[in-house]
Amino acid sequence: MSTDARVTVDFDQHAPAYRAGYPELADDLRDRGPVVWSEHHGGYWVVTGRDLLGEIAKHPDLFSNDRDPEKGYGGVAVPSPKGAGRGGFLEMDPPEHMDYRRVLNPFLSPGAVARWQPLVTDLADACLDAVIESGRIDFVDDLANIVPAVLTMGLLGLPLSDWVVYCEPAHAMVYTRPDSPEFAETFRMIIRMVEGIAATVAEATRAGGAPRPGIIKALLDARDAGAPLDQDGIEGTLLLVIGGGFDTTTALTAHSLEWLDRHGEQRRRLASEPELLDTATEEMVRYFTPAQGGGRTVIRDCVVGGHAFRAGDRVWLAYGLANHDPGAFDHHAEIQLDRFPNRHAGFGLGIHRCIGSNLARMTFKTMLGRVLARMPDYHVDAGGIARYDDIGTINGYRHLPAHFTPGWRIGPSFDEVIGRWQEEVGRDAFWAGVDAD
Amino acid sequence: MKVRVDPELCQGHTLCALAAPGVFRLSDEDGHSYVDSAEVPPDLEASVARAAATCPEGAILISD
Numbered sequence: 001m002s003t004d005a006r007v008t009v010d011f012d013q014h015a016p017a018y019r020a021g022y023p024e025l026a027d028d029l030r031d032r033g034p035v036v037w038s039e040h041h042g043g044y045w046v047v048t049g050r051d052l053l054g055e056i057a058k059h060p061d062l063f064s065n066d067r068d069p070e071k072g073y074g075g076v077a078v079p080s081p082k083g084a085g086r087g088g089f090l091e092m093d094p095p096e097h098m099d100y101r102r103v104l105n106p107f108l109s110p111g112a113v114a115r116w117q118p119l120v121t122d123l124a125d126a127c128l129d130a131v132i133e134s135g136r137i138d139f140v141d142d143l144a145n146i147v148p149a150v151l152t153m154g155l156l157g158l159p160l161s162d163w164v165v166y167c168e169p170a171h172a173m174v175y176t177r178p179d180s181p182e183f184a185e186t187f188r189m190i191i192r193m194v195e196g197i198a199a200t201v202a203e204a205t206r207a208g209g210a211p212r213p214g215i216i217k218a219l220l221d222a223r224d225a226g227a228p229l230d231q232d233g234i235e236g237t238l239l240l241v242i243g244g245g246f247d248t249t250t251a252l253t254a255h256s257l258e259w260l261d262r263h264g265e266q267r268r269r270l271a272s273e274p275e276l277l278d279t280a281t282e283e284m285v286r287y288f289t290p291a292q293g294g295g296r297t298v299i300r301d302c303v304v305g306g307h308a309f310r311a312g313d314r315v316w317l318a319y320g321l322a323n324h325d326p327g328a329f330d331h332h333a334e335i336q337l338d339r340f341p342n343r344h345a346g347f348g349l350g351i352h353r354c355i356g357s358n359l360a361r362m363t364f365k366t367m368l369g370r371v372l373a374r375m376p377d378y379h380v381d382a383g384g385i386a387r388y389d390d391i392g393t394i395n396g397y398r399h400l401p402a403h404f405t406p407g408w409r410i411g412p413s414f415d416e417v418i419g420r421w422q423e424e425v426g427r428d429a430f431w432a433g434v435d436a437d
Numbered sequence: 438m439k440v441r442v443d444p445e446l447c448q449g450h451t452l453c454a455l456a457a458p459g460v461f462r463l464s465d466e467d468g469h470s471y472v473d474s475a476e477v478p479p480d481l482e483a484s485v486a487r488a489a490a491t492c493p494e495g496a497i498l499i500s501d
Contacts, residue, residue, distance in 0.1 A: 054495070058446075105467040110451060112465065278455055340456070341491030349493055353448040358468060433465065 011038040011046055013078075013292060013316065013392030014177070022391065023287070023333065026324035034325075035307050041079035044295075044314035048321040050328035050345065052305040056296070056317060057350030059304060060094055063296035063315060065352060067091045077393070078295040078316045085232055088240035090294075090352060092233070097351070099229060100237050103222045104355055106434050107155055107215055113358045115430065116151060119421050120363050123147045124370040126414040132374065135406040138384075140397050143371070144253040145171065145246075148363055150418065152245035154425050155359075156238065157214020158200070160418045169193040170246040175388035175398060197238050201231070213431045215241060241356075244291075249360045251290040251396030253367050258400055259284075259335065260372075261380045270337060271372040277365050280337040284364075286344035287335050289320035292395050294348060319345045320395065378404040438477040439500045440485050442470045446496035453497055456488035457481055470496070 009032060012018060018025065026048065029036060034049020047053045056063055067075025067086050074080035075091045086092070089100035106112055127146055131137045149163035149170070169189035176186040201220070204210040210217035219234045260267040270276055298313040309315070322345045324332045329344075347354035354360070371378065384401035388394065411417070424430055440460065442453070449468035453461040460481055461470045477485050489497040 054493070058494075101467075106465070109449075109465050109468040110454075110463050111468075282452065282455075341487055342452070343491050343493045345493060347450065347493075350448060353450065357449075358451065 006037045007032045009036045009038060009046075010040075011036065012040040013046075013318070014390045015040075015392075016389075019387065019389070019391045022292075022320065022395070023324045026321045026332070027326075029321060030326060034305070042314065044078050044316050045309065046316050046318050046321075048318050048325065049305075050322040050325040050343075052307065053317050053319070053322045053345055054349050055305045056315070057345075057348070057352075059302075060351055062299055062302045062304065062309075064093050064299050065091055065097070065294075065296060066093050072312050073297040074295060074314055075297075076295045078293075078314060080295070080314075086236050087243075088233065088237035090240055091236070094351060096233075099222070099224050100219070100233060101355060103218050103229075104215060104237075104241075107218070108355055108359055110358045112434065113362050116154070116359070117362060117366065119154065119424070120147060120151060120366045121370070122411065122417045122421065123150055123414075124367050125374075125411050126417040128370060128374050129409040129411055130414055132407045132409060136401070136403050137375070137378070139257050139371070139400040139402060140250060140254050141399060143367060144250040144400075147367055148249040148360075149246050151359070151363060152242060154421070155215055155245070156241065157210050157212040157216045160422050160425070165196065166193060166242055167246065170242050171250070171396075171398070174243070174247050174394045175390060175396065177390045180389070193242075194235070194239065197242075198235055201234055201238070212426060213428065213434070214425075218434070244354070244356055245359070247394050247396060248290040248354075248356075249363050251394050252284055252288060252360070252364050254397035254400045255288040255290075255395070256284045256364070256368060257371060257378075257402075258380055258385070258397075259288075261378065261402070263335075266335070266337060267372070271376060274369065276337050277369065279340045279342065281361055281365055282342045282344060282346075283335055283337060283339045285346035286323045286329070286339075286342060288395055289323050289344075289346045290395055291346075291348070291354070292320040292392055293318045294352070317345075317348075319348060374407060374410075375402075375404040378402045438479075438482045438485065439475045440472055440477050440489070441475055441498045441500075442472060443496045443498060444469065444471075446494045447492075448494050448496075450493050452491045452493065453488035456491055457484035460485055461488060 029048050034052040035047045064073050066073045089097040127143045149167045150160050153160045153163050172186040173190045176183050222229050294317045296315040298309045300311045326332050347357040381401045386399040388396045447469045453470050
């Protein structure tokens with residue numbers, strides 16, 4: 001049975017109203033859902049029901065991630081960006097997307113991620129050491145922007161110190177609205193970053209291989225039926241890893257630290273019961289949903305979950321709203337640090353599940369744990385909080401300043417940590433197991 | 438109780454291993470879940486049921 005009765009709502013995940021109303025606006029939408037129609041951005045379906053979203057995500061044969069204007073496919077962003085290249089394997093359908101995921105998976109499995117734990121701990125402590133004597137920190141600028149960025153450099157096989165080259169554009173390309181005056185400068189930064197990545201890939205190709213082990217080398221060395229992977233696909237994938245690796249974990253960390261500051265009892269509980277950290281992490285991902293949604297294009301007329309979709313329709317899978325579906329989550333508007341089961345959609349669902357989820361969890365838990373241990377009385381300076389103007393792509397923060405009782409440094413300087421780990425990740429033994437196939 | 442992970446549905450969310458680490462194992466290759474034995478020891482039945490309930494993909498199938 002299907003229904004063509006279309007419920008139209010005034011909805012735009014990029015609008016200030018969405019930013020102001022999330023996540024409470026899930027309550028207003030739930031009676032209209034599980035799928036509603038928005039006339040913004042050329043018209044698109046907004047899927048807010050957890051079960052319907054799961055069904056759609058299981059059907060890459062009906063809902064395409066691809067961005068191909070000739071086919072009328074708009075990719076994963078709503079609205080579809082003009083002019084830019086495809087966003088790596090996230091904007092590919094099977095089987096093409098597996099050519100890339102197969103290469104990245106061994107770097108990002110739970111077992112593979114564990115090798116980076118000591119680096120992440122050292123980095124987090126070095127970031128905290130840099131400010132610990134001052135009693136002041138910006139959790140975004142001084143910690144949560146830096147650790148995931150350095151880690152991503154290591155995974156890619158770029159010099160760890162290059163994190164500064166990519167950090168600002170990687171965040172700005174997410175939080176700057178295309179209609180804002182800052183966009184022109186942001187766009188220039190992004191172009192420089194893209195050109196930098198293309199130059200790095202071209203140089204490594206000329207030299208017959210990347211200078212360091214890592215994802216770039218693995219992508220260049222990969223062969224699909226004897227042929228190397230497509231150059232555009234590799235560059236898009238590197239941008240995807242940088243975009244995904246930098247911004248999402250930052251957003252999760254900032255939201256969680258801000259919330260824990262306003263809920264002192266929960267903060268003390270989490271600090272004294274570290275075994276809660278696993279379920280608390282999933283709950284923060286559910287509640288704040290750093291990556292708020294993903295776009296699809298309907299491949300052919302179909303009925304899924306009793307809802308009719310027409311070929312060419314654009315669809316936005318609203319992970320952040322599905323994570324507040326009261327049919328799937330009791331007391332969805334409450335953060336319950338021990339919530340479990342928790343079948344949230346915060347890492348997406350189906351074959352495009354966030355490939356870096358294990359890395360994100362480990363990095364988040366480490367940063368949060370070190371802050372709770374070393375700055376137990378931190379207090380956010382509410383006047384300095386700056387969330388992203390547009391949270392429709394990433395629900396993040398630009399700044400989150402706080403103060404705390406000053407403490408003592410415990411380790412070497414940030415530059416020393418980077419230098420020591422640069423040597424460590426240059427050793428083949430560090431990467432053992434990655435080239436298993 | 439018997440348990441099976443549907444490899445077509447599993448996408449490597451890893452929450453099953455959080456619920457029942459003694460039963461669900463994660464591939465070093467892609468983090469997808471598998472079980473060494475379909476037979477669930479009686480003392481682990483409750484945690485396996487929780488794993489099935491938390492799987493975001495509904496990939497864990499339990500039978501008697």
